[in-house]
Amino acid sequence: MAIAGSSSIPSVGEEEEEYYGFESGWVEARTSCDHLPSLCSDLTHIPIPDSPCTRCQNPSENWLCLSCKDVLCSRFVNKHMVHHHQETGHCLALSFSDLSVWCFACESYLDVQAIQALQPVYEVAHLLKFGQRPPFRTIERSKPCDPQKEASTSGS
Numbered sequence: 001m002a003i004a005g006s007s008s009i010p011s012v013g014e015e016e017e018e019y020y021g022f023e024s025g026w027v028e029a030r031t032s033c034d035h036l037p038s039l040c041s042d043l044t045h046i047p048i049p050d051s052p053c054t055r056c057q058n059p060s061e062n063w064l065c066l067s068c069k070d071v072l073c074s075r076f077v078n079k080h081m082v083h084h085h086q087e088t089g090h091c092l093a094l095s096f097s098d099l100s101v102w103c104f105a106c107e108s109y110l111d112v113q114a115i116q117a118l119q120p121v122y123e124v125a126h127l128l129k130f131g132q133r134p135p136f137r138t139i140e141r142s143k144p145c146d147p148q149k150e151a152s153t154s155g156s
């Protein structure tokens, strides 16, 4: 006569909904972030998007830490990326599921198209995931901007 393991006080979900979505359902991606200096200096070599979580081996839809290139699972799996942020302070992460970039410190998505520092890694991830470059054009040093240059024609 084993009693099924459902012996517990019926205290269900206290405000659990708060954890889902963001206040108004959708937050706009930021076009700037103060934490970009924490980006890894070499983001041209990153793990493939199929890489499992380094802690629990969750196979897909993981996050790539953009500071140390660790692959960690999302808050919907075992929250290893969240824990990683709490443990190390690394706050920038790229989602291997949709290639969006999240800043844990800003608590916001970052607009990859508006933030040049994120474009190289986005492009590499896009290539690895889809086999082709992202729709927007890469920065190819189209303009060697040199504000120092004075328009003074000091000839003769």
Ligand SMILES: [Zn+2]
Binding pocket: 033, 034, 035, 036, 091, 103, 104, 105, 106, 107
């Ligand atoms: Zn930030």
Ligand SMILES: [Zn+2]
Binding pocket: 053, 054, 055, 056, 057, 058, 072, 073, 074, 077, 078, 079, 080
């Ligand atoms: Zn994990």
Ligand SMILES: [Zn+2]
Binding pocket: 065, 066, 067, 068, 069, 070, 084, 088, 090
């Ligand atoms: Zn990290």
